[in-house]
Amino acid sequence: MIAADSRRTSALLYLDGVHVSFDGFHAINNLSLTIAPGEMRAIIGPNGAGKTTMMDIITGKTRPDEGDVLFDGRTDLTRLDEAEIAELGIGRKFQKPTVFESQSVDDNLLLALRDDRRVNATLFWRPKASGAERIDEILETIRLKDSRHALAGSLSHGQKQWLEIGMLLAQNPKLLLVDEPVAGMTDVETHQTAELLKTINRDKTVIVVEHDMTFVRELGVKVTCLHEGSVLAEGSIDQVSENERVVEVYLGR
Amino acid sequence: MTAFPLTQKLERSATVFLAVVAAAGILLPLLNLLLPDSSPLHVPTYLISLFGKYVCYAILALSIDLVWGYCGILSLGHGAFFALGGYAMGMYLMRQIGPRGVYANPILPDFMVFLNWKSLPWYWQGFDMFWFAAIMVLLVPGLLAFCFGWLAFRSRVTGVYFSIITQAMTYALLLAFFRNDFGFGGNNGLTDFKDILGFSLQADGTRAALFAASCLALALGFLICRSVVNSKLGKVLLAIRDAESRTRFLGYRVESYKLFVFTLSACLAGVAGALYVPQVGIINPSEFAPGNSIEAVIWVAVGGRGTLIGAALGAFAVNYAKTMFTSGALAPYWLFLLGALFVFVTLLLPKGLLGTFYAWWDNRVARRGANAPSTNNAEDPAYFADDAVKPHMAE
Numbered sequence: 001m002i003a004a005d006s007r008r009t010s011a012l013l014y015l016d017g018v019h020v021s022f023d024g025f026h027a028i029n030n031l032s033l034t035i036a037p038g039e040m041r042a043i044i045g046p047n048g049a050g051k052t053t054m055m056d057i058i059t060g061k062t063r064p065d066e067g068d069v070l071f072d073g074r075t076d077l078t079r080l081d082e083a084e085i086a087e088l089g090i091g092r093k094f095q096k097p098t099v100f101e102s103q104s105v106d107d108n109l110l111l112a113l114r115d116d117r118r119v120n121a122t123l124f125w126r127p128k129a130s131g132a133e134r135i136d137e138i139l140e141t142i143r144l145k146d147s148r149h150a151l152a153g154s155l156s157h158g159q160k161q162w163l164e165i166g167m168l169l170a171q172n173p174k175l176l177l178v179d180e181p182v183a184g185m186t187d188v189e190t191h192q193t194a195e196l197l198k199t200i201n202r203d204k205t206v207i208v209v210e211h212d213m214t215f216v217r218e219l220g221v222k223v224t225c226l227h228e229g230s231v232l233a234e235g236s237i238d239q240v241s242e243n244e245r246v247v248e249v250y251l252g253r
Numbered sequence: 254m255t256a257f258p259l260t261q262k263l264e265r266s267a268t269v270f271l272a273v274v275a276a277a278g279i280l281l282p283l284l285n286l287l288l289p290d291s292s293p294l295h296v297p298t299y300l301i302s303l304f305g306k307y308v309c310y311a312i313l314a315l316s317i318d319l320v321w322g323y324c325g326i327l328s329l330g331h332g333a334f335f336a337l338g339g340y341a342m343g344m345y346l347m348r349q350i351g352p353r354g355v356y357a358n359p360i361l362p363d364f365m366v367f368l369n370w371k372s373l374p375w376y377w378q379g380f381d382m383f384w385f386a387a388i389m390v391l392l393v394p395g396l397l398a399f400c401f402g403w404l405a406f407r408s409r410v411t412g413v414y415f416s417i418i419t420q421a422m423t424y425a426l427l428l429a430f431f432r433n434d435f436g437f438g439g440n441n442g443l444t445d446f447k448d449i450l451g452f453s454l455q456a457d458g459t460r461a462a463l464f465a466a467s468c469l470a471l472a473l474g475f476l477i478c479r480s481v482v483n484s485k486l487g488k489v490l491l492a493i494r495d496a497e498s499r500t501r502f503l504g505y506r507v508e509s510y511k512l513f514v515f516t517l518s519a520c521l522a523g524v525a526g527a528l529y530v531p532q533v534g535i536i537n538p539s540e541f542a543p544g545n546s547i548e549a550v551i552w553v554a555v556g557g558r559g560t561l562i563g564a565a566l567g568a569f570a571v572n573y574a575k576t577m578f579t580s581g582a583l584a585p586y587w588l589f590l591l592g593a594l595f596v597f598v599t600l601l602l603p604k605g606l607l608g609t610f611y612a613w614w615d616n617r618v619a620r621r622g623a624n625a626p627s628t629n630n631a632e633d634p635a636y637f638a639d640d641a642v643k644p645h646m647a648e
Contacts, residue, residue, distance in 0.1 A: 092502045
């Protein structure tokens, strides 16, 4: 699964000594994390451990008070805004599925498709065959081919999660940040999502935040446990779940 | 799917709307000019001017719907752009008066002579030329919207905060234009216009032509707005309206999109104001009153936001009702009625008149399709509501 370590030695995402506090509350406290190109990493941790804040930092929504956040070994993410970071190749799926509910599934993917994002280019945009093909492929991958003309708002919860993952794919990012992809999904859907993420991981780097330990186990990747804004434990799922501190603060006895 | 914006095939509702506007723009002036006063079909000139006013309001409503209905920007200051366009046209009309003013000064408008001004202020230069005034009609509201929007959208001012500062903007302009030394006629504004492009403003022919020009502007404005909302940019606008941060994380510069649509909308509002002033014969600071902008938003809400056509219809309907009510015994209660209308529409018809009609139509078509699947023609559901951008809000 983690076959890409040999591809490059430098990290795709590198966080070092990151601090963020909101009104005196240290949401992120000396967080250091390294994600290798092609890796899939699962992030676990109790509520308030800083998982979502970490995503906010990586995607430019929150600026860290101090620390380095480097992408691809050279780009300083702390200086860029959301749109620039997205253009750079970092896609994000929100905790609560967020799709454009009043538009069709097709249009949702079209909006996400990698293309010129400038105002004039969008105003005079014309459909391209390559784009339509790519949307067909993605619809196939996320199993929504039959509802392509339906309004995204009419999809089931699980389908919205998938559509949002599809939108990430359409962006064609190098790094996908996926926040709680299986929340509210049935067991079958959870299993399918694990398969889907594994497929995506064949050519993209993925960070998954998830509470569902069965799902994390099914992914079978390196796990990082966050607690109070810093890394508590890191390793295989078995190593991490045997760690006493992890058991104490998160998994419970 | 999407053809080139302005030439793309019209959906049924747009065709009907444009046909009605064109018919009104051609027939009413002809009925006014060609038929004798005694004919039952004769349209009196005062009605032409009244309807002309409504058409200008419809253009203003269109401009508000573009930003509010499609991009979720609730501007409560669009009356300011309307009034600025009106002032630009008013300045041209003032300069056309020439020596025919009370003080017979060939250059200075009466109010400047009255204030003992010796020469024309720099910002009045050039307004004796129609083309210059016409450019200013677009440029002044557009520039204000651009600067205002650039500051507001870049700082991510959204929702009710944005609405409040737009109210403050129009109120600030109201106060400024009230001042005599601001150079726009103070309290009285600009009035006593004589002619436009050499034609007397009192002549029936000029009034009919202004009405026709307003209808043409409404039709063009509609086509421009429609091509914007039907383009991919229109989809981005809806995306911003429904999930702004999602749109940002997809890599769209939300502030640029808002700025574009807000500026375009302000230019359109300016055109509406410029056509309004020669038809009502006056422009004064009361056009900047915050209440005016709010009233215009109500027209859009009543007609149905996010439908364009509904906004224009709402402007007609509410203003027709206003004319009816304020000319009778119920006049003192008009504002109560307007308020009640807004509450009623918000609670019971959140989609507005046209939005509700579209929903009813879709439903009917869907039911008919379910009852008789064999006759379900693929073209059929697209009868009224096949706008490329569905105007219907998600439930």
